[in-house]
Amino acid sequence: MATAAEKSTKERLLRALDDLEVLSRELIEMLALSRGQKLPQPGEDTQVLELLVQRDREFQELMEEAQQQGKVHQEMQLLEKEVDKRDSDIQQLQKQLKEAEHILATAVYQAKEKLKSIDKARKGSISSEEIIKYAHRISASNAVCAPLNWVPGDPRRPYPTDLEMRSGMLGHMANLPTNGVNGHLPGDALAAGRLPDVLTPHYPWQSSDVSVGMLPSSLHGNDFGLEPPATNKENEDDVEAMSTDTSSSSSDPTERERETNHQ
Amino acid sequence: MAASQPRLEKEGDDCSLLPLVHDIIKCMDKDSQDVHQELTKLKAKIQEAREQISNMPGIDSSPSEQQQQLATLREQVRTKNQLLQKYKSMCMFDVPKAS
Numbered sequence: 627m628a629t630a631a632e633k634s635t636k637e638r639l640l641r642a643l644d645d646l647e648v649l650s651r652e653l654i655e656m657l658a659l660s661r662g663q664k665l666p667q668p669g670e671d672t673q674v675l676e677l678l679v680q681r682d683r684e685f686q687e688l689m690e691e692a693q694q695q696g697k698v699h700q701e702m703q704l705l706e707k708e709v710d711k712r713d714s715d716i717q718q719l720q721k722q723l724k725e726a727e728h729i730l731a732t733a734v735y736q737a738k739e740k741l742k743s744i745d746k747a748r749k750g751s752i753s754s755e756e757i758i759k760y761a762h763r764i765s766a767s768n769a770v771c772a773p774l775n776w777v778p779g780d781p782r783r784p785y786p787t788d789l790e791m792r793s794g795m796l797g798h799m800a801n802l803p804t805n806g807v808n809g810h811l812p813g814d815a816l817a818a819g820r821l822p823d824v825l826t827p828h829y830p831w832q833s834s835d836v837s838v839g840m841l842p843s844s845l846h847g848n849d850f851g852l853e854p855p856a857t858n859k860e861n862e863d864d865v866e867a868m869s870t871d872t873s874s875s876s877s878d879p880t881e882r883e884r885e886t887n888h889q
Numbered sequence: 890m891a892a893s894q895p896r897l898e899k900e901g902d903d904c905s906l907l908p909l910v911h912d913i914i915k916c917m918d919k920d921s922q923d924v925h926q927e928l929t930k931l932k933a934k935i936q937e938a939r940e941q942i943s944n945m946p947g948i949d950s951s952p953s954e955q956q957q958q959l960a961t962l963r964e965q966v967r968t969k970n971q972l973l974q975k976y977k978s979m980c981m982f983d984v985p986k987a988s
Contacts, residue, residue: 635948640939647935650910654928657917682907689904692948698955699947705962712969719976 635692642685649678904941909934 653674660671764770769784776782791797909931916924942948947955 632951634950634954635952636942636945639942639948643935643938643942646906650906650931653910654913654917657914661917678910679907682905686905691952692942692945695947695952695955696945698959702947702955702959702962705959705966708966709962709969712966712973715973716969719973723976 635688635695639685639688639692642681642688645681646678646685649674649681653678904938906931906934906938 653671656671656674767784768776768782772784773782781787786794792800909927913924913927913931915921916927950958
């Protein structure tokens with residue numbers, strides 16, 4: 627019975643059909659022989675007939691069972707289609723989740739980089755007041771922006787001009803006017819304490835209290851004296867001499883005009 | 890369903906070989922010439938039944954095995970539906986409260 631249960635319905639049906647064929651043939655042959663011999667068989671034909679009927683009944687039951695299995699098979703096919711559909715849905719979801727993971731990973735990485743930058747900036751943070759003070763300091767000399775009242779022709783420049791350089795510490799160190807032009811400051815001129823007479827236009831950053839001959843002490847001090855706008859003609863000559871020795875690339879328009887007049 | 894049952898009974902009667910065997914025996918009793926014809930019919934009927942059995946779907950396994958397969962498929966569908974429902978309705982992002 628256990629072996630019969632394991633066998634498929636198809637196998638059982640075919641076996642039952644084979645048995646029916648054999649039994650029906652045997653019955654017909656027995657009947658044919660008994661008619662010929664005219665001798666009644668002692669119930670053998672009845673036995674075969676009973677077996678035939680029994681086997682036929684089993685065959686019909688198996689056929690009904692097979693039909694039921696056919697219906698179940700249809701339901702299974704529908705379920706398989708649904709399983710395939712769910713599989714494709716899951717794969718689609720998986721792709722979308724993978725894509726979302728990639729996007730999120732990129733966003734998280736970028737956010738972490740930004741946080742690192744913020745942290746780095748915080749470590750090297752500077753007070754805004756300091757920055758504003760520094761901005762005021764560097765822009766006080768009109769080096770970053772022209773003065774509001776600047777017009778073309780104004781001698782003022784955002785960089786130190788020749789006159790300003792000469793009127794500064796380096797210029798005062800060169801006592802000899804001729805050598806001072808090239809930027810070499812001989813030590814004896816320094817020792818003599820002579821200052822070149824230079825016409826210095828008045829600029830906002832220059833100190834208002836200026837005095838002549840303060841170079842030795844001014845070299846070591848923070849404040850140094852600057853000559854007021856000179857009106858001495860000797861100074862003008864010196865300036866003209868210096869300017870002629872220099873290249874004509876002087877940016878000071880006042881100097882250029884003087885050069886032209888002198889020539 | 891009521892209409893399908895008579896059809897099932899008819900099909901059950903159709904696949905029975907006893908009527909044909911009975912006809913053969915009757916012909917033999919009457920000594921009719923139709924015996925051979927009836928025998929041919931029986932053989933044809935048996936062959937037809939064999940072909941029908943070969944073409945029937947879903948009988949490659951026993952009923953119990955088929956029921957097991959059916960239960961497995963139903964479980965698969967249920968599980969996959971549950972999984973999809975779970976991931977579609979799940980809130981994956983817990984937004985932390987701003988401190």
